[in-house]
Amino acid sequence: MTKVDKNFYIKLGKFFLLKSFRIATLLFAICIISFLLIKNSPIDPIQAYIGADMLTVGPEQRERIAEYWGLNLPVMVQFWNWLSALLTGDLGTSMIYRSPVSEIISERFIHSLVLMIAAWLLSGIFGFAMGVIAAMKKDTWIDKIIVWYCYTLASTPTFWVGLLMLIIFAVWLGWFPIGLSVPVGSLAEDVSIADRLRHLILPAVTLSIVGVANVALHTRQKMIDVLASDYVLFAKARGERGFVLFWRHGLRNIALPAVTLQFAAFSELFGGAVLAEQVFSYPGLGQATVEAGLRGDVPLLLGLVIFSTIFIFAGNLIADLIYYVVDPRTREGWRI
Amino acid sequence: MISSLNISVEAGEILAVVGASGSGKSLLAHAILGILPSNAKVSGTIKFNGEILTSARQEALRGREIALVPQSVNYLDPLMRVGKQVRTSVKKGNEAKAQREVFERYRLKSDVDKMYPFQLSGGMARRTLLSTAMVSGARVIIADEPTPGLDPAVINEALNHFRDVADNGNAVMLITHDIESALKIADKIAVLYAGSTVEVAPANNFTGNGEKLRHPYSKGLWRALPQNEFIPIPGSQPHPSTLPSGCLFEPRCVKATLECTKAQPVMRELRNGIVRCIHAT
Ligand SMILES: Nc1ncnc2c1ncn2[C@@H]1O[C@H](COP(=O)(O)OP(=O)(O)OP(=O)(O)O)[C@@H](O)[C@H]1O
Ligand code: SF4
Ligand SMILES: [Mg+2]
Numbered sequence: 363m364t365k366v367d368k369n370f371y372i373k374l375g376k377f378f379l380l381k382s383f384r385i386a387t388l389l390f391a392i393c394i395i396s397f398l399l400i401k402n403s404p405i406d407p408i409q410a411y412i413g414a415d416m417l418t419v420g421p422e423q424r425e426r427i428a429e430y431w432g433l434n435l436p437v438m439v440q441f442w443n444w445l446s447a448l449l450t451g452d453l454g455t456s457m458i459y460r461s462p463v464s465e466i467i468s469e470r471f472i473h474s475l476v477l478m479i480a481a482w483l484l485s486g487i488f489g490f491a492m493g494v495i496a497a498m499k500k501d502t503w504i505d506k507i508i509v510w511y512c513y514t515l516a517s518t519p520t521f522w523v524g525l526l527m528l529i530i531f532a533v534w535l536g537w538f539p540i541g542l543s544v545p546v547g548s549l550a551e552d553v554s555i556a557d558r559l560r561h562l563i564l565p566a567v568t569l570s571i572v573g574v575a576n577v578a579l580h581t582r583q584k585m586i587d588v589l590a591s592d593y594v595l596f597a598k599a600r601g602e603r604g605f606v607l608f609w610r611h612g613l614r615n616i617a618l619p620a621v622t623l624q625f626a627a628f629s630e631l632f633g634g635a636v637l638a639e640q641v642f643s644y645p646g647l648g649q650a651t652v653e654a655g656l657r658g659d660v661p662l663l664l665g666l667v668i669f670s671t672i673f674i675f676a677g678n679l680i681a682d683l684i685y686y687v688v689d690p691r692t693r694e695g696w697r698i
Numbered sequence: 699m700i701s702s703l704n705i706s707v708e709a710g711e712i713l714a715v716v717g718a719s720g721s722g723k724s725l726l727a728h729a730i731l732g733i734l735p736s737n738a739k740v741s742g743t744i745k746f747n748g749e750i751l752t753s754a755r756q757e758a759l760r761g762r763e764i765a766l767v768p769q770s771v772n773y774l775d776p777l778m779r780v781g782k783q784v785r786t787s788v789k790k791g792n793e794a795k796a797q798r799e800v801f802e803r804y805r806l807k808s809d810v811d812k813m814y815p816f817q818l819s820g821g822m823a824r825r826t827l828l829s830t831a832m833v834s835g836a837r838v839i840i841a842d843e844p845t846p847g848l849d850p851a852v853i854n855e856a857l858n859h860f861r862d863v864a865d866n867g868n869a870v871m872l873i874t875h876d877i878e879s880a881l882k883i884a885d886k887i888a889v890l891y892a893g894s895t896v897e898v899a900p901a902n903n904f905t906g907n908g909e910k911l912r913h914p915y916s917k918g919l920w921r922a923l924p925q926n927e928f929i930p931i932p933g934s935q936p937h938p939s940t941l942p943s944g945c946l947f948e949p950r951c952v953k954a955t956l957e958c959t960k961a962q963p964v965m966r967e968l969r970n971g972i973v974r975c976i977h978a979t
Contacts, residue, residue: 592770593773593774593775595728595733595773596766596768596773597775599765599768600760600761600786600787600830600834602761610775611775614775615777618777690777690814690816691816694814
């Protein structure tokens with residue numbers, strides 16, 4: 363039974379208070395910046411709204427649409443209107459999908475989440491294992507191959523790997539479908555879980571192939587440090603070796619940093635997903651972001667910016683929290 | 699590089715190892731256990747019960763037949779509760795019982811069991827390190843500076859414990875700066891200088907002005923103690939990378955002659971002890 367001091371809960375409370383303040387100020391800053399950026403960009407929201415019907419719409423109608431969306435008001439007033447709507451939970455309506463932004467985001471997010479979780483787990487597990495193996499076999503050919511792989515992959519663009527995977531596994535070998543999250547032309551209720559999985563594998567593997575580099579290199583370095591530490595030397599002096607040594611002293615000391623790193627890597631995961639989804643025509647958040655950007659869907663773009671900020675912040679928060687709660691040096695640190 | 703060790707520890711004996719900081723005492727301990735870094739070179743012989751230790755035997759023996767009390771608290775795993783670290787050192791018998799008994803003996807409260815190393819005071823950590831070796835049931839215990847920071851009562855407890863262990867037919871190698879406490883329990887004292895053993899003498903030779911000692915360095919070390927003449931030896935120990943080619947002590951030795959610069963003296967027997975000095979009598 364772990365004794366936890368009540369000081370710990372006070373500290374934890376302060377921690378959350380500080381973090382809430384952080385996210386509030388961060389979101390506010392992000393809102394202002396992205397709003398101003400978009401307002402000053404060449405995007406014409408009316409054209410985005412009307413799309414291909416542009417030619418049939420006269421100047422009067424344009425004027426009425428602008429008035430309807432409040433586009434003639436001063437920028438700060440527009441910002442204020444948008445922000446107050448935002449605070450009541452209304453993210454506005456997407457111009458290209460013609461439905462509420464919150465609905466689009468939540469629907470797309472489910473798709474992306476499955477993809478990201480799969481990629482996150484795969485890259486975490488394989489990256490960790492690769493790092494451990496490289497460190498245990500330091501300076502052998504296995505180590506050299508792993509390190510070479512990681513450095514090469516770290517500098518390879520995700521979309522390029524994605525294209526390569528598509529060409530090899532979908533086009534040449536035909537093992538996997540070329541895109542989308544469900545078979546083309548089938549009704550939603552006819553789609554089986556197996557189908558969804560088949561569509562998920564290529565993008566998830568692509569994301570993981572690129573994603574292992576960071577965890578693997580980090581874990582390798584950490585493991586090398588641990589193996590050179592005095593406590594591993596002493597464990598050897600007590601007759602421990604091989605797997606027992608790794609299990610008792612290695613894993614314990616490298617697992618925490620690795621898990622933390624994985625949570626902190628949410629931002630890369632999100633960035634990777636945007637590219638991978640585009641390549642594989644996977645209808646997730648990433649694809650929606652590209653669409654919104656290209657076609658000038660301002661409300662959707664702003665909603666996505668806010669959502670991704672929260673998502674990445676959550677990853678970092680979890681990372682911090684794990685260190686705070688799991689590491690005994692912080693958990694039980696106030697007892698003496 | 700550790701050179702010319704010529705150390706042997708017999709059952710029933712306590713051998714104290716003394717020498718200035720950086721003379722390689724900890725390296726000697728690690729060499730015996732075979733846990734030196736892979737780039738280290740060792741020459742000379744290490745004997746266990748009269749038999750020469752090979753690296754295969756070292757690996758088989760460590761933790762079971764030979765136990766180490768390491769020098770610093772960093773040798774405890776920072777993320778493992780200390781009770782568990784002691785229990786995993788037990789090689790035969792009931793782990794939990796052995797750990798409770800040894801904690802009691804060293805006056806560690808029962809809640810120390812559940813603590814992490816960072817929660818221990820320096821003294822508690824040392825007693826934990828001592829415990830790991832004491833529960834191992836090893837026949838040779840190598841203790842690297844086990845006593846600094848402990849209060850006198852616990853020091854006595856630990857020293858008596860070492861004596862008991864030796865009297866039960868085991869061997870103890872006690873590395874220390876504290877020659878005075880070492881003399882209370884040790885049978886033999888080995889003096890280290892710049893990585894090699896310069897003398898091994900019976901403990902009772904360390905009396906008076908050191909007349910009974912053989913090597914000029916041992917005499918100097920003995921006289922430099924506060925309770926004796928308190929005169930330090932002029933100069934300092936050579937750096938391991940710039941060792942003199944002759945006798946390692948030659949640059950600081952008052953009895954040095956030209957002959958001393960020619961080659962490292964070999965270890966020779968002299969008056970019930972051994973010494974590495976061509977002029978020793
Ligand atoms: N014979 C040697 N060959 C190479 N390096 C040596 C030798 N002796 C000492 N050293 C160097 O000096 C450092 C200290 O050695 P060591 O820890 O064995 O000294 P010590 O006698 O235990 O000192 P202390 O009393 O401070 O614990 C070692 O890390 C090593 O780098
Ligand atoms: S061999 Fe010579 S230099 Fe070395 S200790 Fe003896 S007398 Fe001194
Ligand atoms: Mg030392």
